[in-house]
Amino acid sequence: MxxxxxxxxxxxxxxxxxxxxxxxxxxxxxxxxxxxxxxxxxxxxxxxxxxxxxxxxPDPVLLARLDRTGLWEVLCAPHAKGALDRVFFALLDEGEPLGPAGVFLAGLAGRPGGSEAVSVMLSRLATYTARTARDEVTERAAGIWRAAVDAGLPAAALRGAGHFAFTDVLKEDTWLEFTAATIGQQPDLDDVDHVAERAARTPHSPAAQLIAATVLDHASSEGYRRALTIRHAAALFAHAPLKTLPSEKPCALH
Structure with missing residues (x-):
């Protein structure tokens, strides 16, 4: 060598x-x-x-030794999914070898192509969390998601968080809280039909109603995802108590 x-x-x-x-x-x-x-x-x-x-x-200690600016540039390049996986493994490490998750993600999102990189990483993190189904991984993944929401990232960086709709190991109250906080910054989430479907599990929840109303307002105007989003949102509002329905603006279910 x-x-x-x-x-x-x-x-x-x-x-x-x-x-x-x-x-x-x-x-x-x-x-x-x-x-x-x-x-x-x-x-x-x-x-x-x-x-x-x-x-x-994956090796969080080795990853932490890499030049940070160079690492962000690699993560922003095309076909960087493998590198993004190494990063979220390091962010899952409770020792925080890359420093606070929100600070790292803000630095990445601030580079050209960085918002897309963060979005892809959140989506892949959600998939990994769902497949692993371990409490410690779920807790750390939720912390990364929350850090991303609190970091003031560009809205495009949060799109991939919609994929957490598939993460059944995440407690329903936690998913509702974090999704409601996310759509407050980025209403155009990935997998929006599945986001509406999961929200429909808890029609009595004000957070679920807010999620459904918001995704309806911002869902694509055509295609099967739009149709499914409308169907799931309609099911939610059909079972929600009238006194708790969002009243700030009407929800068009057409």
Whole structure:
């Protein structure tokens, strides 16, 4: 590896080193530190850290050692889903190796393409949380979502939070509270029909009624998602007590 690092860049060999970077860091962190300039730089596509971000095993400690600005730039690039997964794994770590989630997400969202990157990461985080179904993961994921809402991000960065509608392991009251807070900033959520469907589970909840009314006002004007959104919202309002229905503005169910 010493010879490979000192020679002209060999894309395939360096990609293999990058793929194994987590294992190398655990076996010999001093060697990684001694070669950090070559291994952990992010300025070129052939750098081992770049292949590790896409394909290597998650390692929050290693991720925290990467240049923060360079990391944000990689996350904003096309086809960065693997790197975004590494990041949300690190944000799930209670040790906060990347610092407070809201601060990190605000820094990412502030870069060109960063809002889309945050949105995709929230969506993938929701999927992971639903599949894992562990209490500690659910609690940390909810904390990341809340941090994103509280961070004052551009509205586009919150679209992916709509995917939390699939996360049944998240308590209903928590989902309602966080979704209502999210649509206050970004009413055009992803999976809006599923958001309306989940809200319809609790028609007596003022938060659920607010969610349904808001997604109706901002749902696409055509297509099957619009039809499903109307159907689920209509079901909710059909079972909601009249005295608790939103009264600030009418909801068009046509």
């Amino acid at each position: 010493e010879e490979l690092l000192g020679a002209e860049p060999d894309d395939q060999a360096l990609a293999v080193i990058g793929f194994c970077l987590t294992q190398l860091n655990r076996c010999d962190p001093d060697w990684i530190a001694a070669h950090a300039g070559l291994l952990l730089a992010l300025d070129e596509a052939w750098r081992p850290a770049r292949s590790w971000l896409s394909h290597g095993r």
